[in-house]
Amino acid sequence: MTLTPEIIALLMLDALFLFFSLIALVLSVRIFLKWDMHSTHALQYSLEKQSYLVSVVIKYIFTLKIPLFLFFIFTCNKLSNIITGAMCAAGVVNSVDFGLYLTVFKIINLYFFGFWLLLNRADMKEEKLPFTKLKFLLFILFFVPLLAEIVLEISFFSSLNISKIVSCCGTLFSAASTSYLSLLFKVDKTLVVGIFYFFAFLIGIAYFLKNSVVFIFANGMFVIFAIVSLIVFFSTYVYELPTHNCPFCLLQKEYYGVGYVMYVTLYIGTFFGIGGTILNGLLRSDDRLFLKISLLFDTLYVLIVSAYPLSYYLKNGVWL
Amino acid sequence: MIMLRDIRKVYTSASEEVVALKNISLHVKVGEFCVLKGASGSGKSTVLSLIAGLSKPSSGEVMVDGKQISKLPDTFSAHFRRRNIGFIFQKYHLIPTLSVKDNIIVPLIPENLPLAQIEQRVQNVMEKFSIAHKATSMVKYLSGGEQQRVAIARALVNHPKIILADEPTANLDATLSMELMTIFEMLKNEGVSIIVATHDPLFFDLACVDSIKEMKNGEIVS
Amino acid sequence: MKNKINLFLVEYAINALVRRGGKHFFIGFIFTFLIFLLSSTLFISDAIKLELGSALHALPEITLQRFVAGKQSDVPIQRVDALLDIEGVKSAIPRVWGYYYFKPAGVNFSVIGMDAFSRQYTQTLQTIVDGIDMKALEKENGMIVGEGVKKILGANYYQDFFNFVTSDGQWKKVFIAGTFNASISLEANDMILLPKKIAYEIFGMDTTRATDIVVSVSNPKEISMVVNKINLLYPDMRTITKDDIRVSYQNIFDYKSGFFLSLFMVCAFTFFIIVYDKLSGLSSEEKKEIGILKAVGWSMDDIIKEKFYESFILSLGAFMLGICFSLFFVYGLQAPLLRDIFMGYSNLKPSFNLPFSVDGGMLCLLFLLSVPIYIGATLIPTWRASILDADEVMR
Ligand SMILES: Nc1ncnc2c1ncn2[C@@H]1O[C@H](COP(=O)(O)OP(=O)(O)OP(=O)(O)O)[C@@H](O)[C@H]1O
Ligand SMILES: [Mg+2]
Numbered sequence: 032m033t034l035t036p037e038i039i040a041l042l043m044l045d046a047l048f049l050f051f052s053l054i055a056l057v058l059s060v061r062i063f064l065k066w067d068m069h070s071t072h073a074l075q076y077s078l079e080k081q082s083y084l085v086s087v088v089i090k091y092i093f094t095l096k097i098p099l100f101l102f103f104i105f106t107c108n109k110l111s112n113i114i115t116g117a118m119c120a121a122g123v124v125n126s127v128d129f130g131l132y133l134t135v136f137k138i139i140n141l142y143f144f145g146f147w148l149l150l151n152r153a154d155m156k157e158e159k160l161p162f163t164k165l166k167f168l169l170f171i172l173f174f175v176p177l178l179a180e181i182v183l184e185i186s187f188f189s190s191l192n193i194s195k196i197v198s199c200c201g202t203l204f205s206a207a208s209t210s211y212l213s214l215l216f217k218v219d220k221t222l223v224v225g226i227f228y229f230f231a232f233l234i235g236i237a238y239f240l241k242n243s244v245v246f247i248f249a250n251g252m253f254v255i256f257a258i259v260s261l262i263v264f265f266s267t268y269v270y271e272l273p274t275h276n277c278p279f280c281l282l283q284k285e286y287y288g289v290g291y292v293m294y295v296t297l298y299i300g301t302f303f304g305i306g307g308t309i310l311n312g313l314l315r316s317d318d319r320l321f322l323k324i325s326l327l328f329d330t331l332y333v334l335i336v337s338a339y340p341l342s343y344y345l346k347n348g349v350w351l
Numbered sequence: 352m353i354m355l356r357d358i359r360k361v362y363t364s365a366s367e368e369v370v371a372l373k374n375i376s377l378h379v380k381v382g383e384f385c386v387l388k389g390a391s392g393s394g395k396s397t398v399l400s401l402i403a404g405l406s407k408p409s410s411g412e413v414m415v416d417g418k419q420i421s422k423l424p425d426t427f428s429a430h431f432r433r434r435n436i437g438f439i440f441q442k443y444h445l446i447p448t449l450s451v452k453d454n455i456i457v458p459l460i461p462e463n464l465p466l467a468q469i470e471q472r473v474q475n476v477m478e479k480f481s482i483a484h485k486a487t488s489m490v491k492y493l494s495g496g497e498q499q500r501v502a503i504a505r506a507l508v509n510h511p512k513i514i515l516a517d518e519p520t521a522n523l524d525a526t527l528s529m530e531l532m533t534i535f536e537m538l539k540n541e542g543v544s545i546i547v548a549t550h551d552p553l554f555f556d557l558a559c560v561d562s563i564k565e566m567k568n569g570e571i572v573s
Numbered sequence: 574m575k576n577k578i579n580l581f582l583v584e585y586a587i588n589a590l591v592r593r594g595g596k597h598f599f600i601g602f603i604f605t606f607l608i609f610l611l612s613s614t615l616f617i618s619d620a621i622k623l624e625l626g627s628a629l630h631a632l633p634e635i636t637l638q639r640f641v642a643g644k645q646s647d648v649p650i651q652r653v654d655a656l657l658d659i660e661g662v663k664s665a666i667p668r669v670w671g672y673y674y675f676k677p678a679g680v681n682f683s684v685i686g687m688d689a690f691s692r693q694y695t696q697t698l699q700t701i702v703d704g705i706d707m708k709a710l711e712k713e714n715g716m717i718v719g720e721g722v723k724k725i726l727g728a729n730y731y732q733d734f735f736n737f738v739t740s741d742g743q744w745k746k747v748f749i750a751g752t753f754n755a756s757i758s759l760e761a762n763d764m765i766l767l768p769k770k771i772a773y774e775i776f777g778m779d780t781t782r783a784t785d786i787v788v789s790v791s792n793p794k795e796i797s798m799v800v801n802k803i804n805l806l807y808p809d810m811r812t813i814t815k816d817d818i819r820v821s822y823q824n825i826f827d828y829k830s831g832f833f834l835s836l837f838m839v840c841a842f843t844f845f846i847i848v849y850d851k852l853s854g855l856s857s858e859e860k861k862e863i864g865i866l867k868a869v870g871w872s873m874d875d876i877i878k879e880k881f882y883e884s885f886i887l888s889l890g891a892f893m894l895g896i897c898f899s900l901f902f903v904y905g906l907q908a909p910l911l912r913d914i915f916m917g918y919s920n921l922k923p924s925f926n927l928p929f930s931v932d933g934g935m936l937c938l939l940f941l942l943s944v945p946i947y948i949g950a951t952l953i954p955t956w957r958a959s960i961l962d963a964d965e966v967m968r
Contacts, residue, residue: 034831036615040942043838047949071410071421073363079425080960083873087956095945102941105934113823155874158427400964405868426872433870444865447858448592456581458869463579505869 037106120279121200200277250304268339300328358411389566395548404428437506441518447491586882608895620927633787647782667783686772715750716767740777852954867963888947
């Protein structure tokens with residue numbers, strides 16, 4: 032176990048989150064089981080008050096989760112300096128078997144808790160609090176990935192072994208890799224990029240046709256293919272090296288941290304695309320605000336990633 | 352305007368249950384001036400706080416302006432309260448360490464109005480109740496009558512449709528009480544509904560009072 | 574968006590902080606102090622790391638030590654030629670150096686033997702050596718010392734010469750021909766440079782041997798390959814690469830600051846409890862105020878927000894204050910007391926300046942270690958305050 036200051040900060044906040052989310056879980060179960068809007072019993076009044084605590088706690092956790100996700104990557108990047116063989120966060124994350132799952136859970140939780148807050152906001156806007164039961168049920172469900180993330184993160188840092196030699200992103204993200212990541216590279220690049228642009232296009236179509244189901248679906252597929260195409264294709268243009276396929280090195284200073292911009296726009300775009308549209312469905316509203324935000328940020332993402340290969344082509348007259 | 356239907360209110364503490372209100376029904380129309388009288392502990396204050404949505408009935412319903420205020424979630428009842436209800440308390444209940452002006456602003460804060468509008472409204476009420484010259488003094492250094500006027504100004508700064516006053520004359524001398532009566536009368540003429548809980552006989556034979564309800568042991572007896 | 578920040582609420586919060594100054598001053602003071610301690614330790618350890626980093630930068634890529642019977646022993650100088658034959662090796666320089674224990678002051682000097690012609694293996698040494706005439710030094714039996722050494726010798730009445738005791742008990746008088754500036758680097762402070770001949774004499778070493786050999790490699794990517802070849806050629810030699818040293822230094826410092834952080838965690842936990850306790854105990858006046866706010870139309874949400882602004886402003890203020898103090902303490906005053914803990918207790922090493930090393934990442938780290946914990950401690954007390962029943966607190 033290595034205790035760098037960054038790791039201690041992350042672990043300490045994990046402990047805090049665990050504590051608060053357990054409180055929120057107990058309250059949520061109680062509220063879910065006993066909530067009755069029409070009751071004038073004292074119990075109902077105290078449940079109403081407790082529901083505030085839950086939302087305060089979740090707001091607290093979520094507002095920290097977004098910067099902490101970036102901070103986690105930052106920490107891994109920094110750790111790569113002392114772990115032999117690692118050049119960036121990728122090597123560090125992969126030095127432990129479940130490092131990838133940890134990252135995936137972190138991302139999923141960002142979507143879940145963001146959605147919870149949207150739902151909470153919508154709920155509090157209505158006199159009848161129509162989604163209260165639903166939102167506490169959702170929290171009970173979301174607690175599972177949250178717990179998984181916290182537990183994985185704690186065991187991740189405690190099993191991190193700095194003397195172990197790990198592979199750098201160059202070998203992880205290549206066809207030669209032994210992990211299932213290598214499967215990505217077996218697929219044709221142009222196909223992946225084609226699918227990526229196809230779903231970007233589909234988002235646009237769904238927006239104009241006002242078809243929410245397609246919009247959600249397209250956004251979901253868009254995140255997946257955005258990441259895959261970023262690894263196999265776009266990242267090489269950022270690095271200007273045909274063999275460098277890492278999604279983490281983008282976050283390093285050498286590339287002006289452009290990765291942070293990419294990931295944040297991708298997150299905002301797809302989050303509002305999926306979460307916002309689902310919420311609209313629940314509210315039966317045709318408020319287009321979320322869709323507009325989604326479309327804007329999705330487009331922004333497409334423009335940012337496309338700019339790299341295009342400018343490379345304009346400068347050098349060839350593709351990598 | 353204000354409808355209480357079959358209200359029961361039970362306070363449960365660890366050791367005992369206190370029935371504060373048993374089966375109360377009350378109707379107050381727009382612009383009506385209603386006086387609740389009764390001995391101490393008969394439940395007058397409880398009725399007022401139910402109407403304001405500050406506490407919730409154990410059964411029955413409280414309708415104010417067509418809304419069942421007792422069933423509103425907190426955000427909405429607070430919103431409703433600050434738009435529609437001005438509360439004048441027995442002990443003024445000002446924030447002693449704030450200045451007169453800051454005390455009057457308090458109900459406006461959650462609304463997040465533009466600064467100019469807030470200034471305007473505060474200035475208006477301060478002038479109306481002639482405390483503008485004390486605007487920056489701290490409330491705890493004011494005399495009782497001045498504090499009372501600040502409390503009234505605070506209650507009226509949002510132009511409420513309903514005034515709830517709990518023993519407003521308890522700490523006032525005869526002239527100040529009379530002054531308050533003229534204010535109430537003026538408000539009534541502006542179409543504001545007023546409910547006063549009191550045992551001050553001064554209210555009982557006032558011309559502008561429309562109805563007097565007597566309470567006893569948590570019930571309205573007349 | 575409708576959720577824009579309500580400045581009046583912020584103003585009210587600031588006002589409330591001021592009005593209840595006594596209560597908040599205590600918390601704010603402790604919090605500022607904690608942040609000050611925390612950021613000072615982290616600043617110092619980072620500055621030392623940076624300093625070491627630049628020292629390491631100058632370090633040879635590979636150092637070869639010979640081990641006989643598990644103890645380090647001298648290396649025959651002929652091995653240098655064999656090493657030079659290995660493909661990829663740019664240079665191999667035998668070094669004669671060691672520590673000399675100076676009893677009266679209880680400190681170790683690093684004694685380094687030099688000769689006129691060979692290139693030096695580090696940039697620092699090269700700059701020092703470039704400035705002196707080795708031949709003259711050899712002739713007049715002189716040495717060049719670091720400032721720390723000069724100070725200690727001076728304190729023991731060796732103003733312009735020093736008597737070394739050689740390994741066979743003889744005295745060897747060497748003149749102090751000059752000093753070099755320790756500000757160049759941490760490592761140079763306790764150094765004595767003298768001609769190789771004298772070094773051999775003091776250490777009682779055979780002139781066909783060297784203490785160790787430093788090897789540089791033309792292409793840094795080939796270091797591991799070269800290391801493998803050397804290991805095959807001379808199984809009795811241990812190879813230490815720059816990277817090994819870097820990692821072990823980094824570990825030592827992370828370990829030390831990790832230790833401090835663990836202490837800090839205990840403090841933070843205590844602090845969490847203090848804040849929780851302080852904020853939970855609402856005075857009747859505060860309760861009454863909350864009751865009034867509710868009665869005039871504040872919702873629970875408004876009260877929670879107001880309290881949040883209070884704690885956010887307080888903790889952010891304490892955070893910035895703590896950081897400013899520690900910036901001044903560490904870089905302005907050079908961190909008296911605290912830096913000793915990190916530097917070891919050698920009184921030879923104190924005279925270098927901590928290089929400025931604060932960056933955005935560090936500030937983020939400090940922020941995450943402090944403000945969220947404070948806010949976390951206030952969550953439940955805040956909520957408790959917001960659910961007070963207006964009609965109950967005002968009777
Ligand atoms: N929070 C509470 N907990 C327990 N009992 C309460 C509470 N609030 C009020 N009561 C009880 O409810 C009854 C009615 O109280 P209320 O304050 O409404 O009387 P009141 O008519 O306003 O009296 P007064 O003229 O003295 O102000 C009293 O018996 C009182 O003891
Ligand atoms: Mg009363």
